[in-house]
Amino acid sequence: MSMHHKVIVIGSGPAGDTAALYTGRAGLKPIVFAGFGAGGPPGGQLMLTTEIENFPGFPEGGIAGPVLMQRMRQQATEMGAVFHDVDVDKVDFSKRPFKVWVGDDEYTAETVIVATGARSRLLGIEGEEKLISRGLHTCATCDGAFYKKKKVIVIGGGDTAMEEASFLTRFADVNLVHRREEFRASKSMLERVRKNPKVTWSLNWQPLKYLLRDNGTVKGIQAKNSKSGKVEDIEADGVFMAIGHIPNTDLFQGQLKTDENGYLVTGHKAGGPQGYPNTYTSVEGVFACGDVQDHTYRQAITAAGSGCMAAIDAERWLAERE
Ligand code: NDP
Numbered sequence: 001m002s003m004h005h006k007v008i009v010i011g012s013g014p015a016g017d018t019a020a021l022y023t024g025r026a027g028l029k030p031i032v033f034a035g036f037g038a039g040g041p042p043g044g045q046l047m048l049t050t051e052i053e054n055f056p057g058f059p060e061g062g063i064a065g066p067v068l069m070q071r072m073r074q075q076a077t078e079m080g081a082v083f084h085d086v087d088v089d090k091v092d093f094s095k096r097p098f099k100v101w102v103g104d105d106e107y108t109a110e111t112v113i114v115a116t117g118a119r120s121r122l123l124g125i126e127g128e129e130k131l132i133s134r135g136l137h138t139c140a141t142c143d144g145a146f147y148k149k150k151k152v153i154v155i156g157g158g159d160t161a162m163e164e165a166s167f168l169t170r171f172a173d174v175n176l177v178h179r180r181e182e183f184r185a186s187k188s189m190l191e192r193v194r195k196n197p198k199v200t201w202s203l204n205w206q207p208l209k210y211l212l213r214d215n216g217t218v219k220g221i222q223a224k225n226s227k228s229g230k231v232e233d234i235e236a237d238g239v240f241m242a243i244g245h246i247p248n249t250d251l252f253q254g255q256l257k258t259d260e261n262g263y264l265v266t267g268h269k270a271g272g273p274q275g276y277p278n279t280y281t282s283v284e285g286v287f288a289c290g291d292v293q294d295h296t297y298r299q300a301i302t303a304a305g306s307g308c309m310a311a312i313d314a315e316r317w318l319a320e321r322e
Pocket of ligand 1: 122123155156157158159160161163179180182183184185206207242243244261295
């Protein structure tokens with residue numbers, strides 16, 4: 001395999017695959033390092049979900065996450081992208097051509113598109129990842145509709161937990177479980193949930209482990225009360241984890257500008273119209289798309305959209321230099 005490329009894409013969720021599809025179609029022969037950042041197989045967070053009902057184009061009951069990702073990869077491959085299921089170990093963006101290492105193999109690139117995504121913070125219990133989509137969920141917008149007229153637990157006390165709890169009350173009764181009495185959530189979001197009669201509160205409960213049905217799906221949590229020390233089972237039809245997200249940006253520390261939560265900062269195009277979104281990072285020639293730079297929308301379709309933007313930005317940036 002050639003070691004120098006016009007475009008290297010790091011990550012293979014909807015953002016990376018769409019960037020690969022577009023740059024492939026533009027004849028740039030992208031190489032994609034499809035890593036394991038979401039904790040599951042290459043393909044990102046959708047590899048850990050079941051049905052996706054809100055990705056446009058699949059009206060008959062949606063499409064399974066892994067199938068969608070397999071199809072995106074197939075389409076990008078047909079356009080000339082080459083995928084390698086490996087993690088990138090190191091990058092050097094200090095000068096061009098940029099350097100990317102996989103083990104001892106050094107690759108160089110004229111442009112790099114970073115699409116390493118983010119992962120949901122979990123409790124850290126062994127085998128927890130395998131419970132995702134088996135009664136344990138990390139995205140209410142994605143999976144809430146499976147709980148019509150049911151009872152769910154939302155874990156967390158930040159804005160994400162409030163947002164997820166609010167959204168879930170469209171379908172279900174919500175028990176909000178938080179380990180303290182104080183909240184990180186903004187006052188306005190907290191008040192909105194407090195006024196919602198479909199939400200009950202279990203405060204000062206730290207989750208210890210998941211309760212499982214005979215078929216291995218989650219039916220609640222066991223939690224410890226931080227005031228009384230009591231351990232109790234809290235049952236529900238499903239559990240939504242909302243204790244934050246972790247962007248997969250370790251690889252880029254000290255090289256690309258991040259915000260206070262570790263997300264890559266984009267929009268750095270010099271002279272670009274103010275307020276107009278673009279995928280330029282703090283290093284010219286390195287672009288970022290998807291959840292690694294977006295803590296607001298976090299949807300497959302928005303990730304795919306920003307992957308398209310990164311490909312167009314990279315393509316134009318290269319064309320200006322030819
Ligand atoms: P936060 O870090 O703000 O909150 C995480 C919550 O999870 C905290 O309540 C924390 O508890 C709890 N938690 C963390 N680890 C554990 C654990 N191991 N066990 C139990 N509980 C745990 O993350 P968010 O995702 O809520 O928000 C991230 C950022 O995104 C914030 O800046 C937020 O404002 C922003 N955001 C904004 C939105 C909006 O404006 N629409 C929507 C969503 C997010 P504790 O407080 O005790 O540490």
